[in-house]
Structures are given as C-alpha cells and as structure tokens.
Amino acid sequence: MKITGIRIRRVHGTMATEGRFWEERLVRPIDIYPEYRDQGPWEGGEQIDDGGLRLVQDFLEIHTDEGVVGTAGPIWQDCSHLILTQLKPIVMGKDPLAIELLWDQMHRLQVHGRQGIPMVAISAIDCALWDLKGKVFNQPLWRILGGPTRESIPAYASMLGYAVLDPGKVRERALEYKAKGYKAQKWFIRHGPMAGHDGLMQNVALVRTLRETLGDDYDIMIDCWQSLNLDYAIDFCSRIEEFRPRWIEECFMPDRIDSHAKLKAKTRIPLSGAEHEYTRWGFKRFIEKEALDIYQPDIYWCGGLSETLKIAAYATVHDLITIPHGHSTPIGIHFSVTQSPIHTPYQEFLVKWNAVNMHFLKNPLWPVNGDIHLPHAPGVDMEIDPAKIEREEEVRV
Numbered sequence: 246m247k248i249t250g251i252r253i254r255r256v257h258g259t260m261a262t263e264g265r266f267w268e269e270r271l272v273r274p275i276d277i278y279p280e281y282r283d284q285g286p287w288e289g290g291e292q293i294d295d296g297g298l299r300l301v302q303d304f305l306e307i308h309t310d311e312g313v314v315g316t317a318g319p320i321w322q323d324c325s326h327l328i329l330t331q332l333k334p335i336v337m338g339k340d341p342l343a344i345e346l347l348w349d350q351m352h353r354l355q356v357h358g359r360q361g362i363p364m365v366a367i368s369a370i371d372c373a374l375w376d377l378k379g380k381v382f383n384q385p386l387w388r389i390l391g392g393p394t395r396e397s398i399p400a401y402a403s404m405l406g407y408a409v410l411d412p413g414k415v416r417e418r419a420l421e422y423k424a425k426g427y428k429a430q431k432w433f434i435r436h437g438p439m440a441g442h443d444g445l446m447q448n449v450a451l452v453r454t455l456r457e458t459l460g461d462d463y464d465i466m467i468d469c470w471q472s473l474n475l476d477y478a479i480d481f482c483s484r485i486e487e488f489r490p491r492w493i494e495e496c497f498m499p500d501r502i503d504s505h506a507k508l509k510a511k512t513r514i515p516l517s518g519a520e521h522e523y524t525r526w527g528f529k530r531f532i533e534k535e536a537l538d539i540y541q542p543d544i545y546w547c548g549g550l551s552e553t554l555k556i557a558a559y560a561t562v563h564d565l566i567t568i569p570h571g572h573s574t575p576i577g578i579h580f581s582v583t584q585s586p587i588h589t590p591y592q593e594f595l596v597k598w599n600a601v602n603m604h605f606l607k608n609p610l611w612p613v614n615g616d617i618h619l620p621h622a623p624g625v626d627m628e629i630d631p632a633k634i635e636r637e638e639e640v641r642v
Contacts, residue, residue, distance in 0.1 A: 371549025
C-alpha cells in the first residue's frame with residue numbers, strides 16, 4: 246500500500262447556538278498589556294447572529310492506492326499550507342502503515358519544526374495515519390493500540406467560554422453540568438497579575454463559588470492559561486488552597502520551567518500543564534525538574550498520537566499522571582482507554598470547543614452521564630457529514 250494523495254478539505258457551515266456562543270474569554274499571557282486585556286473571544290467561529298456561529302474548518306485526508314483514507318482535523322489553516330508545501334513531498338509514495346518511519350523523517354527534515362506550527366502539522370499527519378491504520382485492519386484504534394483497560398472513562402467538563410465573573414451564572418452552570426453526570430469541572434480565571442488586587446479577588450471568588458456550589462466531594466480544577474508570574478501564583482494558590490482544587494493548570498508559559506518548580510515547592514495544590522509543550526524531549530525537561538504532577542500533552546499539537554504515547558510511557562516511569570488536553574475527543578478516547586486508570590484517571594471534555602471541533606463529524610462523540618464510552622467504528626471515526634457542509638473547496642498551493 247502506498248500514499249497517493251494528500252488532500253485538505255476546507256468546509257463551511259453554521260452551528261446553531263442559543264444566544265451568543267462565547268460568553269467570556271480566559272486570561273491570556275498578552276493581558277499584561279492593557280490594549281489586549283479587554284478583547285473578547287478571538288477564535289472559534291464568527292457569531293453571525295444570536296442563533297448561529299459560522300465555521301470554516303480544514304480537514305486533512307491521506308489517500309492510498311487501495312482506496313483507504315485517513316482523516317484528521319480540524320486543523321489550522323497555517324498548518325494546511327505547511328502540510329501541502331513541506332510535508333506532502335516527504336510522505337507521498339510511502340507506506341502509510343510505517344508511521345514511526347514517517348514521523349521520524351518528517352521530524353528530521355523539519356529542522357525548524359521542533360515546536361509550533363510545523364509540529365502541529367506533523368501531528369495532523371500522524372493522527373490521520375493512525376485513523377488510516379485502524380481502517381486498514383477494520384478495527385477501532387484502541388484495539389490496534391492494545392486496549393482497552395476499561396469500557397469508558399470519566400470526563401471532566403472543561404468550561405472555557407462560559408461567564409466566570411457572575412457568581413450566579415457560575416453556580417447555575419456548575420450545577421447544570423454536575424447534574425449531567427460529569428465527575429469534575431475545570432474553570433478558567435479571567436484576570437492576571439496586571440488586573441491588580443480586585444482581579445485577584447475575583448479569581449479567588451470563582452474558586453470559592455465552585456467549592457460552595459459543588460460540595461466537598463467533587464473535583465474542581467482551575468486553569469490559568471500561562472498567564473501568571475511567580476509571586477502572583479504563590480499568592481493565588483495560598484488563597485485557594487482551602488478550597489482544595491484537584492489541580493491548578495498552566496500557571497506559567499511553558500519555557501518558565503523553573504517557575505513551575507518553585508511554585509510546586511510552595512503549594513500543596515497539584516500542578517498540571519505542558520499542553521503547549523511539544524515532543525518527548527520537551528516533556529523530559531519538565532519531568533527532570535519535577536515541575537508538574539499532571540502532564541497534559543495535546544495529541545494534535547505535541548507530535549500526534551505517536552508522540553503522546555511516548556510521553557505517557559515516560560511519565561509512567563516516574564509514576565506521573567497524563568491527561569491529554571481535550572482538543573480532540575475522537576482520538577483522545579482511543580488514547581485514554583488504553584492507559585492504566587491510575588495514570589489517566591480522566592479525559593478532558595472542552596464543552597464549547599468540542600461542539601465546534603466535532604460540528605462537521607457524522608458521528609460526534611459525546612459523554613453519556615459524564616462518561617466517554619468506547620467507540621467501535623474502524624479507525625478514529627472521523628467521517629465528515631455532507632449534510633452539515635454549506636460550501637466546500639479543496640485547499641491548493
């Protein structure tokens with residue numbers, strides 16, 4: 246079998262919404278500059294009216310001479326261009342089942358591709374190849390990977406995009422998702438250090454509201470999206486320790502490994518992060534510094550499923566937890582159910598982002614009573630639903 250084509254499908258459609266879809270954005274590292282601090286959500290579609298979000302998404306297809314096609318997506322448009330101009334020549338004509346060979350060749354030829362857009366592009370090809378492999382053997386991917394260790398995995402509701410500054414709305418949504426069966430929830434603070442004491446206290450109030458609303462026997466997590474500095478993080482953690490977060494996430498930008506390690510020495514709250522880190526070598530730096538307790542590689546960013554498996558294997562040597570960032574539920578579940586439950590106890594379900602990222606799929610994978618169950622279709626089940634496409638073109642360079 247040989248790879249005969251690399252195709253990027255750009256699909257357009259409208260996702261129905263009840264009012265404005267994105268209510269609030271999270272804190273960002275750029276918020277230290279006042280002109281950025283009050284910007285609204287900047288990704289995830291265009292709100293055309295209160296009832297619809299316009300989506301334009303790219304999906305990668307890898308075609309073979311035997312008619313089997315592997316799919317990955319949605320992917321960033323910058324990645325689409327790089328795939329077609331730089332990675333396509335590497336993989337054309339090759340055996341699509343030689344995934345390790347193709348990854349190594351892409352990595353070695355992309356000498357500036359250790360991080361960022363090039364690695365995200367490599368990740369997309371890798372994920373599509375794994376989908377293709379499952380289809381070749383007519384098996385769900387988790388079976389190819391040697392699983393499962395369980396029939397389902399608890400999902401935690403990741404509440405990015407919901408209003409966080411109104412305690413009444415926070416209580417309402419927190420109770421709503423607890424009632425849906427989610428075993429835990431992660432919420433995103435809105436303010437960073439430059440918002441001053443008032444912003445800090447609003448962040449603390451969010452954590453207090455969640456604990457008071459959800460009770461003492463429910464896991465809550467707090468995401469800071471790389472936006473704190475060390476003094477602020479130490480202060481914030483000291484103020485929320487009494488509410489016992491399951492973890493606090495991405496306090497610093499990923500290259501600030503020393504800051505992660507210093508904070509870990511100052512707080513009893515477990516630290517998570519590294520979704521914006523890449524490859525096993527990037528994660529090795531964190532593990533060697535004993536900087537985090539929970540590692541969160543993004544399967545679509547860190548180097549694909551191939552690299553995520555290596556990162557997780559290395560983490561288990563140190564008895565650390567790996568819970569991938571929830572960019573893609575379809576491929577994430579295939580990873581999660583093949584891991585030991587003690588090392589991957591949850592799967593992240595980004596409530597709003599998964600609605601966006603799975604909109605065009607024929608069989609989107611939703612939690613049932615808070616659990617994500619084993620899919621049984623061959624591969625990753627990334628079939629696109631033609632009924633959801635209003636317009637489509639093939640990306641060319």
